[in-house]
Amino acid sequence: MATMMDYIQEEQATLVKILQGFVPKKEEKRAAIENLLILATGSSANACLAAKYAMEKLAQITVTIEEPYHFNHYGHLSKEVETVLAVSQSGKSASTIDAVAQLSKQDIYTIGLSSDPESPLAQKVNESIDLGTGIETVGFVTKGYVATVLQLYLMGVSIGYSKGILSDDQVSMIKNQLEEMIEAIPQVIAKTIDFFEKNASIFKLANRFVAVGYGPNWGTAKEFETKFTETIRVPSQGFELEAYMHGPYLEANHEHVLFFIEAPSPNQSRAQLLHDYLASHVGKAYTITTAAAKNPDTLGLDVACEETFSSLLLVIPFQIFSYLGAAAKGIDLRKRIFDDFDQVLKSKI
Missing domain, CATH: 3.40.50.10490 (Glucose-6-phosphate isomerase like protein; domain 1)
Structure with missing residues (x-):
């Protein structure tokens, strides 16, 4: 299978x-x-x-x-x-x-x-x-x-x-x-697996995940939300940078894990300010970036690309985190749940 x-x-x-x-x-x-x-x-x-x-x-x-x-x-x-x-x-x-x-x-x-x-x-x-x-x-x-x-x-x-x-x-x-x-995709996969293994205990214990993205990576943040909800099955939400700063940040606490999705952009400095402000208020604040990593809490893909196309690569770490994070929480994704959902709700033909 x-x-x-x-x-x-x-x-x-x-x-x-x-x-x-x-x-x-x-x-x-x-x-x-x-x-x-x-x-x-x-x-x-x-x-x-x-x-x-x-x-x-x-x-x-x-x-x-x-x-x-x-x-x-x-x-x-x-x-x-x-x-x-x-x-x-x-x-x-x-x-x-x-x-x-x-x-x-x-x-x-x-x-x-x-x-x-x-x-x-x-x-x-x-x-x-x-x-x-x-x-x-x-x-x-x-x-x-x-x-x-x-x-x-x-x-x-x-x-x-x-x-x-x-x-x-x-x-x-x-x-x-x-x-x-x-x-660069094999390199991205390898870097992500290594990063997850070093942080597996955080993924296992966290009960709330939030991702913040800007530009095209607003879509990446929303796909994080979809994948984490489907697989890790704890509250997970993806926000556009400015939208997160208009209210949702007020729920931040030490049980939360935040992901900041970064690509080359004039908005990068604003995202960094938000990261620096919230880092001491949450359990962990990670950065997922196309640039090289500067510290242990950053997954740096180290791939040269412009912001326009960055969402093609920046989603891959979240796909892998979803799969490995589910396993860390003891969730067997091979076991189907809600098998009759599409039939009852008629969401698929």
Whole structure:
């Protein structure tokens, strides 16, 4: 039976294949996109949030992310939106499929991104994109998450190229940067496992985890929240930097473990100030950064990358922490719980 760690170990090969297969073309449908609505929930929504900044920067478009169930029942489709992208790794998310079905009645172009080209979602959209991962049998998705982030980056490149914003040379430079980052994944995995082993007792005893991120790593913080809640199964929450400073910090106490997610940015100094202020008020304050580590409480990936793409790598430590942290707390992730949930709640088709 495959485990989360098995799929994490496959991430590099999967991303290399996706990147090597990407050949930008001038496409009218891509060039027409100015306002893109993305429908996604769960880890798919987190991946979209992590990639939103890159997509907007590369393509000079506006990206809006909505929860499909809420949008379908309470939302309003802006007249400015020309294209809707529905993201569901399984392609079976009932709320996403229902929302697309309603949108198909309107004159709007729909794209689906899923791991199954024959999925119910793929059958509902005008254009289906294969995520490129195959079916991930472990419910706590990892490989599919990073593949979604990369595919969205590349969609941003495709739109920018089709608009004439990005030249052939610029596309090559972006692909080279992503390639170098992907090559570093084994190093990231090794560093994370070593860091966890040195801090395993903290993960085992903690009963509240919080992650704080900024820019694209707001999405990373939200995926931390999803993964820790699913696997370690204690209260865990991910916040955008400024949002955390407007109230949630008041709950901080010595039973809490905080993660500060850092990438090169003008906001890095503000995050550091928050870290320094709270470090003495919580049980432990860790920093997860793309830079090299400066102290034992920092997991430094030591990978050169700009903030735009940093979320592709910075999520991997949290995937590993989720898997190893569950084991440290004596949780057997192979043992399924709430087996009848999807059947009773009809959340998947």
